[in-house]
Amino acid sequence: xxxxxxxxxxxxxxxxxxxxxxxxxxxxxxxxxxxxxxxxxxxxxxxxxxxxxxxxxxxxxxxxxxxxxxxxxxxxxxxxxxxxxxxxxxxxxxxxxxxxxxxxxxxxxxxxxxxxxxxxxxxxxxxxxxxxxxxxxxxxxxxxxxxxxxxxxxxxxxxxxxxxxxxxxxxxxxxxxxxxxxxxxxxxxxxxxxxxxxxxxxxxxxxxxxxxxxxxxxxxxxxxxxxxxxxxxxxxxxxxxxxxxxxxxxxxxxxxxxxxxxxxxxxxxxxxxxxxxxxxxxxxxxxxxxxxxxxxxxxxxxxxxxxxxxxxxxxxxxxxxx
Ligand code: CP
Numbered sequence: 001x002x003x004x005x006x007x008x009x010x011x012x013x014x015x016x017x018x019x020x021x022x023x024x025x026x027x028x029x030x031x032x033x034x035x036x037x038x039x040x041x042x043x044x045x046x047x048x049x050x051x052x053x054x055x056x057x058x059x060x061x062x063x064x065x066x067x068x069x070x071x072x073x074x075x076x077x078x079x080x081x082x083x084x085x086x087x088x089x090x091x092x093x094x095x096x097x098x099x100x101x102x103x104x105x106x107x108x109x110x111x112x113x114x115x116x117x118x119x120x121x122x123x124x125x126x127x128x129x130x131x132x133x134x135x136x137x138x139x140x141x142x143x144x145x146x147x148x149x150x151x152x153x154x155x156x157x158x159x160x161x162x163x164x165x166x167x168x169x170x171x172x173x174x175x176x177x178x179x180x181x182x183x184x185x186x187x188x189x190x191x192x193x194x195x196x197x198x199x200x201x202x203x204x205x206x207x208x209x210x211x212x213x214x215x216x217x218x219x220x221x222x223x224x225x226x227x228x229x230x231x232x233x234x235x236x237x238x239x240x241x242x243x244x245x246x247x248x249x250x251x252x253x254x255x256x257x258x259x260x261x262x263x264x265x266x267x268x269x270x271x272x273x274x275x276x277x278x279x280x281x282x283x284x285x286x287x288x289x290x291x292x293x294x295x296x297x298x299x300x301x302x303x304x305x306x307x308x309x310x311x312x313x314x315x316x317x318x319x320x321x322x
Contacts, residue, residue, distance in 0.1 A: 044063040
């Protein structure tokens with residue numbers, strides 16, 4: 001795998017391989033010494049043109065646990081403010097020795113441009129581009145669902161028959177897009193629940209069912225309910241009901257939680273708008289996987305960097321750190 005740019009074109013076999021390698025990485029992290037020498041001598045650059053907490057620190061932790069050197073670049077405070085282009089910024093980082101570039105950018109398609117323009121030869125990982133995709137978020141979500149469903153017996157399994165309801169601001173959500181494509185590739189059934197003003201125009205071409213009533217969708221007893229952040233910063237006021245109205249109709253709270261089966265998990269990619277799309281009772285409940293998703297993200301990102309940078313090593317070599 002040269003790059004990870006999206007889940008729409010990610011082959012089922014590659015997706016399952018990332019999830020299975022992430023299992024190995026999780027096992028390695030449960031040992032006394034969590035660090036593997038697998039990527040010693042490699043350099044990973046986190047190239048972030050938008051704010052991030054989870055994704056940036058997760059990629060940093062993942063690279064460091066594989067013994068790679070890490071350079072963190074944030075556009076804020078850099079020469080981007082003086083007008084430096086994406087091309088010049090990326091080439092500058094490659095001149096310093098980047099083997100992989102993890103890029104977050106407000107422009108949909110920026111990671112693909114980096115990967116295909118010939119500007120740099122490093123592997124590119126999309127860490128979230130505009131409203132397009134966030135593939136490692138979807139992979140860590142799939143890993144979390146699989147782990148909750150199959151536990152220690154997860155390796156090699158897909159998500160056939162698993163029912164996932166994705167709720168909220170689908171229009172602006174790269175997380176929703178990446179999840180829809182990956183969950184479909186892995187055999188899950190996806191239902192989107194969203195206000196009519198926050199559904200993409202091309203949704204009829206997506207492998208999903210669409211509902212506008214959250215209570216009807218929850219009555220179908222899904223296996224996972226994935227709440228999305230309301231992206232007020234990307235939104236025109238005309239597209240959004242009042243916050244109160246939104247919470248009443250599409251928010252997940254303790255009352256709705258009580259109606260769900262005991263083994264339905266509640267997911268959120270973060271950051272959460274507590275009290276808007278999800279109440280604190282729901283976010284902090286035993287069925288919430290919010291922090292589990294964060295922890296699993298490190299394993300999934302270790303697997304992704306391994307796939308990009310470690311070449312054709314066997315599992316034995318991986319464990320030895322060859
Ligand atoms: N889920 C996610 O992308 O979070 P951050 O914006 O904090 O990276």
